[in-house]
Every structure is written in structure tokens, then in C-alpha cells.
Amino acid sequence: MPPHRGTSAETLLEYAFAVRAFTATEAIDATGLTRSTVLGACEELVRIGWLHELDDARAAGEYRLGRPARRYELDAAAGVVVGVDAGQHRVTAFVADLRGTPLGRAEGTPGGSGLDVRERLRVVAETVAAALADAGVAPDRVLGSVVGIPAPVDAGGSSPGDGGFWDRMNPGFADVVPGERVVVENDANLAALAERPSSGDASFAALLSGERFGSGLVVDGVLLRGAHGGAGEMRVLDLVEGVGSPEGIGAVARQAVLAAIEAGAVTPGSRLTADADAAVVFAAAQDGDPVALAIVERLGDRLARVCVVLASLLDIDRVVVAGAIARPAVAVIDRARALLERWHFDPVPEIVASSLGADVVVIGAIAHAVDVVRADPLAFPLDRVR
Structure with missing residues (x-):
């Protein structure tokens, strides 16, 4: 019969998730359970498939004298x-x-x-x-x-x-x-969970910035959700001067290219064609295209204003620009940093590009x-x- 919640087996399994291979003695020291309880729980968890028993410590080269200790590990392939x-x-x-x-x-x-x-x-x-x-x-x-x-x-x-x-x-x-359980979660909240290990103890926002701005917010180590799950929704940007909508860097870059073509500002032979995406815009800016450089300037201003809103409301240390747009948008991030330094808003958050790319x-x-x-x-x- 499988163990119930709150039993010694549950305590031991929680420990097994937190470590790699362990001996009964190590589990006793970590959990405070008795030796007989730990050994019994290990046997039960091996039986039902959560743990597997490894070669003993002597066979593993970790034990030389006396009775060899039995070693266990979470069966990561249990499911x-x-x-x-x-x-x-x-x-x-x-x-x-x-x-x-x-x-x-x-x-x-x-x-x-x-x-x-x-x-x-x-x-x-x-x-x-x-x-x-x-x-x-x-x-x-x-x-x-x-x-x-x-x-x-x-x-x-x-x-x-x-x-x-x-x-x-x-x-x-x-x-x-x-x-057995299917959970639905906001994508920006999941981006924040992915970024948390690299952000340490910082209060930060993981800012998805492609088609629309959306932020996962971690403040004092806690992921904010809100009463209806709306914490981090950026509809307020409709009211922010110089931003005007929650549309993200990728969407605004495409729109700006189309507007420049319609205005006749794009010269023949430019990489800025009607189907150019944000990555093409940023590459053209790197090559010195004046229209692309102006778009990067505009996007940097937009990003900086969004960061000011987040930092002013939540006193966060860092904004992590996340998603597929993050790596190509280095010039936009650099421009936003420069503007924040010039504007002297306090607190001024650090702005960094995520290293996790489109899979964040x-x-x-x-x-x-x-x-x-x-x-x-x-x-x-x-x-x-x-």
C-alpha cells in the first residue's frame, strides 16, 4: 500500500529530490528521522518506483572500511x-x-x-x-x-x-x-521562473518583448500573480506618453519599416523591405542604415519608458528582456540603458538580455x-x- 501524505516516505522523497545519490546516514542527518525509519522508507520508495538503489558506497569507491553503506537516488526516469x-x-x-x-x-x-x-x-x-x-x-x-x-x-x-x-x-x-495534472500558466510568469536562477536574489521583471510587452514579476523572491492573474499585464502602456500601446519591439519594428517605405524614406536596395522583421532591422542598423538606426532609437526610447514604469511601481533591480527578440535587440537595449542614465530616474533598473532565447x-x-x-x-x- 503506498504511503500517505505527511509520512516519513514523503519527507525522504522531498530530500531525494533535493540531492543526488545519498546514504541512509546522510538522509538521517538531513531529515532527523531514525535509521530504521529511513531504511523502511527507502525500501518502500524503491518498491513503488520513486527511488532506485545504487551500488553500495564501497563499490562506488566512496567507502573503504567497515560495513558498506547502501546508497539511493531519485529515479529521475520514474515518469x-x-x-x-x-x-x-x-x-x-x-x-x-x-x-x-x-x-x-x-x-x-x-x-x-x-x-x-x-x-x-x-x-x-x-x-x-x-x-x-x-x-x-x-x-x-x-x-x-x-x-x-x-x-x-x-x-x-x-x-x-x-x-x-x-x-x-x-x-x-x-x-x-x-x-496526471495539466497546469495552465501565463507565459511571462514562466519566463520569470526560467530567469530566476540567473537573477539570484534580485527583484526583477522578465519582459517578453516580441509581439506584445508582457512581464513576469518577481519581487522579494515572490512571483506576483494578482487576484485575477493580471499582474504584469501591460495594458497600462496605452496611457504612457511615448509608448501608447503594449505592442512589443518586434511588432513596432515591422510597423516602422512599413511607415518608412510608405513615406518614401527607404532608399532602393535597402534591406528594409515590406516583409522585413525586427532582426533584419537591427542588422541594417548595425550596417549604418539611417532609417534602421532611427527605428532602433525609437525602440530604445520605448523600452526605456517601459522599464521606468516597472521600476517606479515595483522598485525592481533588473529588467530581463526575454524571448526570441532579446539577442537581436542588443542595440535597442543599449540605447535604453543610455537613456535611463541620462534621465536620472530612481531607481534605475539594470537592463539585460536573456541568454535563454526563444525557449525561455x-x-x-x-x-x-x-x-x-x-x-x-x-x-x-x-x-x-x-
Whole structure:
């Protein structure tokens, strides 16, 4: 019979998640449990599949005299977790073991505008299935899944009904994503979880900046959510002078190119064509294109103003520009830094580019999925995934 919550087995399993290989003595010192209790719990957790017993310490070369100590380790392959970045125009899925080590991945692209609910659910389901196939893992081995979406999400996984975009982004994923537990979370919040290890104790914002600005906010070590999951939503930018909308760096860069072409400012032979994306704009600016340089100037001003809003409201130390736009937008970030130094707003946050690239949301989704399992592992019956 599997152990119940609050038992010594749960205490020991929490320890096993936190360390690598361990002996009974090390577990006793860490948990305060007796030797007989630890050994009994280890045997039970090995039996039901959460731990596996390793070669003893002598065989491992770590023990030389006396009775060799038995060694145990979390069975990271006892099940898997799935993380999904279900964006409007791009879907990415990762499969990982219970340590968060990636095992497989896949990408999908919704057709059309990305707003059709049936198409969206189909692409998410197919992308997750492809990631599981890439990992060589059956769907029934998935313990927990986390789906990141570009919409506010409350603690229960629901988004405020807006009759439009948010409803389409969060139509319900439980029937198309496998797992004993399927969690829906805001994409910027997941980006913040992914960035947290590199930000240490800093209060910071992970700012997704491609199509629309959206921020995951960590203040005094706590991820802010808000009553309806709307903490970090950037609709307030409609009212900010010099910004005027929550549209992100990528979207505004494309619009600025089209406006320059229409005004006749783009010279023949320029890289700035009607289908130029933000990366092309930034590359042209690096080559000295005057129109591209002006766009970078405008985007740097826009980013700096957004950072002032975040820092003024939350007293954060850092803004991490995250997502696929982060690496190409180095010149924009540099310009925003220069403007903040000139404006002398206090506090002035540090602005950095994320090193996680386009996968930042799905990396955060995997980390959150591992945390979901780790928070109550004995609630996940392993006999269903064997």
C-alpha cells in the first residue's frame, strides 16, 4: 500500500529530490528521522518506483572500511514532465525527466492568424505528441504538464473572459495535453521562473518583448500573480506618453519599416523591405542604415519608458528582456540603458538580455512542471506510468 501524505516516505522523497545519490546516514542527518525509519522508507520508495538503489558506497569507491553503506537516488526516469509554450503563432513542447533534463522537443505552427481554437488545440496536441515521440516516451508516462499562454491566468488556470483574444488563447488544454495534472500558466510568469536562477536574489521583471510587452514579476523572491492573474499585464502602456500601446519591439519594428517605405524614406536596395522583421532591422542598423538606426532609437526610447514604469511601481533591480527578440535587440537595449542614465530616474533598473532565447517560456514550463510533481509526488501513482 503506498504511503500517505505527511509520512516519513514523503519527507525522504522531498530530500531525494533535493540531492543526488545519498546514504541512509546522510538522509538521517538531513531529515532527523531514525535509521530504521529511513531504511523502511527507502525500501518502500524503491518498491513503488520513486527511488532506485545504487551500488553500495564501497563499490562506488566512496567507502573503504567497515560495513558498506547502501546508497539511493531519485529515479529521475520514474515518469516525465511536459512543458509547452503555446504562443499565438508558434508552439514549442519539451519533454524532460524529473530532474528537468530535456529528453525530446518539437515545434508546431498554427495556421492563419493563430486565433482559431480548434486549430490551436490541434497544433498543441500534435506538437506534444511529436515531442514525446522524439523522447521515445509514451503519453501515459507523463506525470505533469504545464502550458504557457499569452494571457493572464489565475491560480485555478482560468483567464478573465474578454470575449476575444484571452478566451482563444486559453480554451482549455486538459483534453489535448497528457498528464496526471495539466497546469495552465501565463507565459511571462514562466519566463520569470526560467530567469530566476540567473537573477539570484534580485527583484526583477522578465519582459517578453516580441509581439506584445508582457512581464513576469518577481519581487522579494515572490512571483506576483494578482487576484485575477493580471499582474504584469501591460495594458497600462496605452496611457504612457511615448509608448501608447503594449505592442512589443518586434511588432513596432515591422510597423516602422512599413511607415518608412510608405513615406518614401527607404532608399532602393535597402534591406528594409515590406516583409522585413525586427532582426533584419537591427542588422541594417548595425550596417549604418539611417532609417534602421532611427527605428532602433525609437525602440530604445520605448523600452526605456517601459522599464521606468516597472521600476517606479515595483522598485525592481533588473529588467530581463526575454524571448526570441532579446539577442537581436542588443542595440535597442543599449540605447535604453543610455537613456535611463541620462534621465536620472530612481531607481534605475539594470537592463539585460536573456541568454535563454526563444525557449525561455518552455524552459520555465519544464521547471514549473517539475515543481508541480515535487510539491506532492505521492499524489502521482507511478503504477499508471509503468
